[in-house]
Amino acid sequence: MKPIISSFFALSLLSSLATSSLSAHAHQCHFPAIFNFGDSNSDTGGLSAAFGQAGPPHGASFFGLPAGRYCDGRLVIDFIAESLGLPYLSPFLDSVGSNFSHGANFATAGSPIRALNTTLRQSGFSPFSLDVQLVQFYNFHNRSQTVRSRGGIYTTMLPEADSFSQALYTFDIGQNDLTAGYFANKTVEQVGTEVPELISQFKKAVTNVYKQGGRYFWIHNTGPIGCLAYVIEWFPIKASDFDPHGCASPLNHLAQRFNHALKQAVIELRASLPKAAITYVDVYSVKYELFVHAQGHGFKRSLVSCCGHGGKYNYNRNIGCGKKVIVKGKEMYIGKPCDEPDKAVVWDGVHFTQAANKFIFDKIATRLSMACHRQ
Ligand SMILES: *[C@@H]1O[C@H](CO)[C@@H](O)[C@H](O)[C@H]1NC(C)=O
Ligand SMILES: *[C@@H]1O[C@H](CO)[C@@H](O)[C@H](O)[C@H]1NC(C)=O
Numbered sequence: 001m002k003p004i005i006s007s008f009f010a011l012s013l014l015s016s017l018a019t020s021s022l023s024a025h026a027h028q029c030h031f032p033a034i035f036n037f038g039d040s041n042s043d044t045g046g047l048s049a050a051f052g053q054a055g056p057p058h059g060a061s062f063f064g065l066p067a068g069r070y071c072d073g074r075l076v077i078d079f080i081a082e083s084l085g086l087p088y089l090s091p092f093l094d095s096v097g098s099n100f101s102h103g104a105n106f107a108t109a110g111s112p113i114r115a116l117n118t119t120l121r122q123s124g125f126s127p128f129s130l131d132v133q134l135v136q137f138y139n140f141h142n143r144s145q146t147v148r149s150r151g152g153i154y155t156t157m158l159p160e161a162d163s164f165s166q167a168l169y170t171f172d173i174g175q176n177d178l179t180a181g182y183f184a185n186k187t188v189e190q191v192g193t194e195v196p197e198l199i200s201q202f203k204k205a206v207t208n209v210y211k212q213g214g215r216y217f218w219i220h221n222t223g224p225i226g227c228l229a230y231v232i233e234w235f236p237i238k239a240s241d242f243d244p245h246g247c248a249s250p251l252n253h254l255a256q257r258f259n260h261a262l263k264q265a266v267i268e269l270r271a272s273l274p275k276a277a278i279t280y281v282d283v284y285s286v287k288y289e290l291f292v293h294a295q296g297h298g299f300k301r302s303l304v305s306c307c308g309h310g311g312k313y314n315y316n317r318n319i320g321c322g323k324k325v326i327v328k329g330k331e332m333y334i335g336k337p338c339d340e341p342d343k344a345v346v347w348d349g350v351h352f353t354q355a356a357n358k359f360i361f362d363k364i365a366t367r368l369s370m371a372c373h374r375q
């Protein structure tokens, strides 16, 4: 009898502990603002503000005109903002019509984690690397409060001081560090050896935000770059290096190597930042699933771009979607989109369509309302 009673007691104690910790954690999170860092996967107009607009037909499916996004419509970060009841994020770099009352977006297309020593024109990568985005965030944090204290309209356009500690800090960056190395003729193995340094810089960025009062972090891993036309088409890839779904395995393995290290870094950050709630979001798996079972998820084309020009993947790196070219003395935009952008996974050989972004968001969304809780 005795052992049974005591184990029963232990069980009920355990279950009451579980219930109390559940109820303490059950409330939905409220985020008054989002501060986002990243690359084109989450750029809502930063690169366009700095270097010129991404031309039509970008934005056509939703905004009706180019909206600074490399997409026919909304990005995952837009769906995140919508679901939290917040306005779409204004790019920090856009000085026209921006409203930062509920956050700011520091991401620009082509941004790497690592600081580059080349300009956009030399390398095609953005000079707004993660460390620069952090400098911009610090400036924003500091100056927004100085300016807000002037009162009037500034109080409606800049975040309250408390928003910085209650905000969701979102990150989606790393893809350009992997591709930049590959495009610079390094082997996949060589680029892989750079991963620890990239991850170390990433950890510094998160720690920096934490030191400025940030508490809630939402970190996307990097996608299956080996399924994207701009990567597949760069160098000839051996037939034996393609997986059964047409993706280049060595490049996907590189992305997975990065993700493995990123996941480990998140575990270390949870230990070193005691008040932080950090959610590691596996967008790789969702994106790969979409490529592999595109039809099962209602899509008609997976690897072949919707907007582009020629070749096996309707992609030509010299004539990209939305690029302005002179044809017979007349300026025109290249890239008539496919008939059904909502049935395509890839928009322009590099980025996902709005329909794909919605699919990705739906798969990760359930954790959003819990992202303020430490795990
Ligand atoms: C840029 O130059 C600095 C100083 O020479 C160097 O430490 C750094 O590794 C370089 N960055 C890249 C991406 O080459
Ligand atoms: C902004 O920076 C100045 C010094 O550069 C500092 O005195 C001030 O406290 C900072 N303000 C905030 C809100 O961080």
Ligand SMILES: *[C@@H]1O[C@H](CO)[C@@H](O)[C@H](O)[C@H]1NC(C)=O
Binding pocket: 087, 099, 100, 101, 153, 156, 157
């Ligand atoms: C900025 O956006 C907020 C929230 O949408 C709104 O309440 C405020 O009026 C806007 N400010 C201006 C100047 O448009």
Ligand SMILES: *[C@@H]1O[C@H](CO)[C@@H](O)[C@H](O)[C@H]1NC(C)=O
Binding pocket: 183, 184, 185
């Ligand atoms: C990479 O290699 C190709 C072919 O050998 C060469 O044309 C190109 O200039 C190289 N690129 C870089 C960045 O070294």
